[in-house]
Amino acid sequence: MSSDERRLLIKGGTCVNVDHKFEADVYCQNGLIREIGIDLKVPEGTRVIDANGKFVIPGGIDPHTHFQLPFMGTVAVDDFYAGTRAAVAGGTTMIIDFVIPGKGTSLLDAYERWRGWADEKVCCDYSFHVAVTWWGDQVAREMEILTKEKGVNSFKMFMAYKDVYMVNDEEMYHAFECCKRLGALAQVHAENGDLIVEGAKKMLELGITGPEGHEMCRPEEVEGEATHRAIVIANQVNCPLYVVHVMSRSASDAIRKGRQRGCVVFGEAIAAGLGTDGTNYWHKCWRHAAGYVMGPPLRPDSSTPGYLMDLLANDDLQVTGTDNCTFNGDQKALGKDNFTRIPNGVNGVEDRLSVIWEKGVHSGKMDPCRFVAITSTTAAKIFNIYPQKGVIAVGSDADLVVWDGDATRTISATTHHHAVDFNIFEGMICHGVPLVTISQGRVVYDHGKLDIVRGCGRYISRPAFSSHVFGCVQQRDKIPRYEKVEREPYTGPIVQLPAS
Ligand code: URQ
Ligand code: ZN
Ligand code: ZN
Numbered sequence: 001m002s003s004d005e006r007r008l009l010i011k012g013g014t015c016v017n018v019d020h021k022f023e024a025d026v027y028c029q030n031g032l033i034r035e036i037g038i039d040l041k042v043p044e045g046t047r048v049i050d051a052n053g054k055f056v057i058p059g060g061i062d063p064h065t066h067f068q069l070p071f072m073g074t075v076a077v078d079d080f081y082a083g084t085r086a087a088v089a090g091g092t093t094m095i096i097d098f099v100i101p102g103k104g105t106s107l108l109d110a111y112e113r114w115r116g117w118a119d120e121k122v123c124c125d126y127s128f129h130v131a132v133t134w135w136g137d138q139v140a141r142e143m144e145i146l147t148k149e150k151g152v153n154s155f156k157m158f159m160a161y162k163d164v165y166m167v168n169d170e171e172m173y174h175a176f177e178c179c180k181r182l183g184a185l186a187q188v189h190a191e192n193g194d195l196i197v198e199g200a201k202k203m204l205e206l207g208i209t210g211p212e213g214h215e216m217c218r219p220e221e222v223e224g225e226a227t228h229r230a231i232v233i234a235n236q237v238n239c240p241l242y243v244v245h246v247m248s249r250s251a252s253d254a255i256r257k258g259r260q261r262g263c264v265v266f267g268e269a270i271a272a273g274l275g276t277d278g279t280n281y282w283h284k285c286w287r288h289a290a291g292y293v294m295g296p297p298l299r300p301d302s303s304t305p306g307y308l309m310d311l312l313a314n315d316d317l318q319v320t321g322t323d324n325c326t327f328n329g330d331q332k333a334l335g336k337d338n339f340t341r342i343p344n345g346v347n348g349v350e351d352r353l354s355v356i357w358e359k360g361v362h363s364g365k366m367d368p369c370r371f372v373a374i375t376s377t378t379a380a381k382i383f384n385i386y387p388q389k390g391v392i393a394v395g396s397d398a399d400l401v402v403w404d405g406d407a408t409r410t411i412s413a414t415t416h417h418h419a420v421d422f423n424i425f426e427g428m429i430c431h432g433v434p435l436v437t438i439s440q441g442r443v444v445y446d447h448g449k450l451d452i453v454r455g456c457g458r459y460i461s462r463p464a465f466s467s468h469v470f471g472c473v474q475q476r477d478k479i480p481r482y483e484k485v486e487r488e489p490y491t492g493p494i495v496q497l498p499a500s
Helices: 080-089 107-119 137-149 169-182 193-205 211-216 220-236 249-260 271-275 278-282 286-290 304-313 329-335 352-361 368-382 473-478
Strands: 007-016 021-029 032-037 047-050 055-058 060-065 092-099 125-131 154-158 185-189 241-243 265-270 319-321 400-410 429-439 442-446
Touching (some): 007 368, 007 400, 007 429, 055 368, 060 080, 092 429, 107 125, 107 137, 137 169, 154 169, 169 185, 185 220, 193 220, 211 286, 220 241, 220 249, 249 265, 249 304, 271 304, 271 319, 271 352, 278 286, 286 329, 304 352, 319 352, 319 368, 352 400
Parallel strands (some): 007 047, 060 092, 092 125, 125 154, 154 185, 185 241, 241 265
Antiparallel strands (some): 021 032, 429 442
16 A cells, blocks of 8 residues: 555544543554644645544454354354454454463464464454463463463453363462463453353253243352452462453452452453343344353343443443354354353444443443543553553554544444344444544545455554553562461370371
């Protein structure tokens, strides 16, 4: 692409960073933000984007996707091309996906396999978390290589999906110790996997095979208990913790209480949990109900989405993602007679920003600066790619969105850019519309028209020891937590035990 086309002036907008809003033009060249100011003079041939009366925000960062995940006997239908296509159409310019090795297999081999899938397809920048689905010396060794040589600074442990991804408390303890030593963030899928198995048996014995059984077998206390347990285990090893897809009052309250007592824990809400709820599992249409099946389930308490948004507004929850892991109707139908076989996962990557603007900013719960924090900046800080990403600043990547906070759009599978044939937000009207998405200084989406290049996204390495995460952790290690009591030896009587 000629250098002229890589010269871009976003003119007349209201720029929004996490700390303030300001009127300014933004000049970008060759993928970076070069100048920010009023009435900028720019070189001939610069492409001008009119942002008058609109916001200019940092491109969204979605820290939780599963594109083309092989899962429950099939493969998620949004692959790295369709998934990142949907992302940029919705104003997201970076995603962080998950490498998930099978139990007993190499984390490094899985990382290389996932890189092969993604690099040739992504339309925007991306990175990978890596899942730890088993424990042993090899895992520790490979975690070190991934952290020091592959730019991975986050590892996810599943407390659910028994016999598939699930690790037990002892394995999680050792994985947390390793994360802490490496300066990597420990992430958890927090549900009690043993209770889920028993709960599912109970449902099926009662003849409850439909999607309603999916929620009833794992009610929110099953998520809340595991969330609390993960926070305690992480705190015992002084390891920072990130709880993915917080779906309930119980889990979010465990995080809020953990933070209040000084634990270093971050909570991630997802678009699905903020924009819809678990009453859909009781819908009479099986395909509709199955379309909402994900883990942890959406909650039937219809006040939950508003509650989670309130917590995001006041920083009791910190980040939003989507957990985008999509399956068509014929794939969901693998579980038509048994809900435990319905591939778990829903959409979100295209609609996250509009759903959160509608439910968070248009509702008056938060301002545009907080919106930018929870959709971009905080994720950049947590995953240690700030200020390269997540801010409108000179020298930062030119990942930007011209955002119309007043316009509305109606969400539908008939118009979305996903590969999947279903949208959990079908028919929802949202204030907050991306007009222009700019990725690496290129216009990739312009008033409904995509201009993407398959494979042009970059893998973004993420250094260890993010100060936003580890800022106080290392100091805590210097403070003695345990001290021995010096005392005279005991010389009294000792009971004689039978010689067994
Ligand atoms: O559990 C996850 O995050 C992955 C396997 C996606 N599926 C889901 O239901 N959340
Ligand atoms: Zn999960
Ligand atoms: Zn997930």
